[in-house]
Amino acid sequence: MSQTTQEKNKALVLEAFDALFNRRDYAVAERYWSPNYIQHSAHIAPGRDGLFNLVRSLPLTLKHEAGVIVADGDFVIVHGRFSAQWH
Numbered sequence: 001m002s003q004t005t006q007e008k009n010k011a012l013v014l015e016a017f018d019a020l021f022n023r024r025d026y027a028v029a030e031r032y033w034s035p036n037y038i039q040h041s042a043h044i045a046p047g048r049d050g051l052f053n054l055v056r057s058l059p060l061t062l063k064h065e066a067g068v069i070v071a072d073g074d075f076v077i078v079h080g081r082f083s084a085q086w087h
Contacts, residue, residue, distance in 0.1 A: 006071035
């Protein structure tokens with residue numbers, strides 16, 4: 001059985017989150033986050049570098065756990081949580 005576009009898009013987003021937030025594989029994450037990525041949070045430095053540098057500054061124990069993931073055409077929404085063991 002072949003995957004639908006929505007299923008493929010959900011898998012792509014989950015792989016991107018896993019690469020960046022769980023594996024900290026920045027080379028792989030660069031495939032998913034454009035160099036022109038726009039960061040909308042005022043608490044994170046601009047662009048892909050701002051996001052990657054934020055992740056680099058966080059404890060290695062921080063992990064992303066996807067909860068609900070919904071896709072509609074090319075739009076994917078992930079509701080998840082970040083958890084970490086703080087020492």
